[in-house]
Amino acid sequence: MARKTRGISRRAFVKSAVAIGGAAAVSACLDREGNPDVPSGPDDLSSYPTRQHAWNDSLMTSDVGNVMAPKHHLLLPFNYTGDTPTPDERETVEKTLQSLEHAYERSHNGLLFTMSYSPAYFDRFDESLPDSVDLPHPKALSSFEEPELEDYDAIIHLASDYGHVVLAAEEAIMGKQDTLNGHEMAASFEGTFEKAERRTGFVGEGIPAANQDVDGIPDGDPVPEDSPLFMGFMSGFSDNQATEDRVTIQDGPFAGGTTQHVSRIRLRLDDWYVEQNREERVAEMFCPFHAEEGLVEGAGHNLGTDSQVDGECADRIDEDARTYGRIGHSQKMASVRENGKPIILRRDFDSTDGGEAGVHFVSLHRGIGDFEKTREAMNGEKQVKESPAIKQKVNNGILEYMFVKHRANYLLPPRAHRALPTPAP
Template identity: 55%
Template sequence: MSGSDRGLSRRAFVKNAVAVGGAGALAACLQREETEDVPQADLALDELPDRQHAWNEFLATDDHGNDDPPQHHLLLGLDYVGDGPADADGEREQLDAAFRTLERAYKRGNEGLVFAIGYGPSYFDRFDDDLPEGVDLPDPEALTSFEDPQLDAYDALVHVASDYGHVTLSVEEALKGDLDELNGVEVEGTVEGVFEVAERRTGFIGRGLPAERQAGVSGIPDSEPVPEDAPLFMGFKSGFKRTQASEDRVTIREGPFAGGTTIHLSKLQLHLHQWYEQDSRGQRVAKMFSPAHAAEDLVEGAGHNLGDSSRVTEVGGDAAEDARTEGTVGHAQKAARAREDGEPIVLRRDFDSTDDDAASVHFLSLQRSIDDFVTTRDAMTGSDLTEGSVGARTNNGILQYISVRNRANYLVPPRRHRSLPTPTPE
């Protein structure tokens, strides 16, 4: 870290360190964060859930019962170093030892660590066998007529999250084979020689964190308008309990990958000059939630007053009607149309980022099948609403403030198959 970092708050400094990565950033981060209270695992390995994505029971919650995601996030895009199918038992044992090291080193949850590994279509394409019927893992593709994203083709994705920035950095260094000990636990396995890190992405979520990181970031006005209580750059809370699918809903139910799930990962670049400098507070509320939310002044600050629901199904009104009569339709209002039996079908675990000094969102969602995400994305795009007074993107939720830069799909196996699975692991 440079001398210019000395004036940063501890939280802003830690976010910078996580974004930079490497041994030097880890050492600097350890000096600035409280490290003595990071607990080791309090459960035996066989007591942990088989679902990699079973995080919620271990996460903190707010006063309304909403899950409180870890503050610091790290995504590692991995490429398999072998030429053919991943079929060496020694490699599987090596990876499994690496993941078990992480599970022994840290308590599961915000104050320790949560993580998962998923595998992309390119990984499974190495095998002669197809994935079993009912497992949905298509190649990523553009999902709207106005996007041209890079389609990621990494063999695997590791998602690491913790309230401590130095935990995510330590995990990265341990996985790469650059640490002998992790939080007092001997490192017994790494990804070295099996995977190479092709790309790393970082991010954060939580009250006050975006406001601390907005200065000088591309995509945000120089006036630094992000509210202090906002957990995300766009100024509003998300992840309300009643707008999220349950972990049960997004879990694959049958076959050798029962207990697994799928990830869709998008990188979305933000363009918030008009959002903050031209749009009024009422316009932002209407576009994020619904015109009724703005008209009835339902959202205080970032929306923490809404409790465990965005309330779009209660007061949001009909999206098509608002498109015709109000000339505006809300993002949450559109997304709420993608439900089954009144329940959401995707579980969002997205977070903001300042990678490359640009304001962005790593939109990470879990769902039983990628088709569930596509259905939800279609609802959020709202192309069926644009024949009225709402243009293709203008006043159509938050579409005009976001550009899709990357898309990727991954299969997240259950823990028992998380180390180099075959398409038919059982």
């Protein structure tokens, strides 16, 4: 479908630069962002947390207390070039990652990142991962999806409020620039890892609206300016996220780490915005009760730190399926909790990779089983069996508008073991 053209806003320009990558994009992005003075990291890294995934204390919070994700994101899957990692290679990888930490403050104004490893990476070793690590190979998680099951060895997730920061970090770790934010790079991944591909994206109020001229979103600029995501509603309610403690591995050599799932999802929002009215979108994103009572204003910021579906909404899901002929996404997710608390921590973001609206779904959990349990609840199979109006994808939350193209699982070790770990470090 041909897309209309319009003036390029700063938000759209920076997103485009991140998507393109390279030294020229770093320079252009830096200029467009006003050449900000990005704070450096400390010379002594001993005060840094054990957990790579301990981001929340380094992020801003909204006026009501929701943790605000960095605006710009880059996922870089890698393949290890050798057979079995050597001590010298581990030292090289660790020096590279420490160079990033010295160059940029560990914050949304600087750089946040994680380095994680797949089951395929660990398959090269004779020993197995300890029982405390739940890391199966990825698989399809519904009868109607046929994702590519990835086997890259590792992936790094780079995130910052500044697009030029994630771009410059990418150039530096690939050995394409010797200094980063005025600091010399002690090493790079060159010769140890080969970059398999790059995935880019963004999250935050106004950014999706500025970048909605892509396939998968209908004409007419339907994405609201106040929405941090393409589907028009916020999803980062702090009380609907697992805590970093909850997703942390508690025992064994990888205590202090976590597991990570990475999905690539294509969005097809023509029906979402054209065939559905706002009340129907609220019902399918949250629950019919929210729609009937008019509980959601705009993108949902009025709800505070909780989508408020864990009480009346969650309890009446079977009744809603019979009465309204549809059920909500958040309504289904509320069923997968322990003692009323969520079990996964989402760090997903929207994307226009390939000129298509999409989501790079990144989630953290103590074990991959927690993610699979959550994702299977999203299928709404009980209501599909018992309610004629609820189909596998139709009237069943937001499944109708999402198409899973890739799935991958990773172990995100504690910082001490983030450089080419063995199964028993």
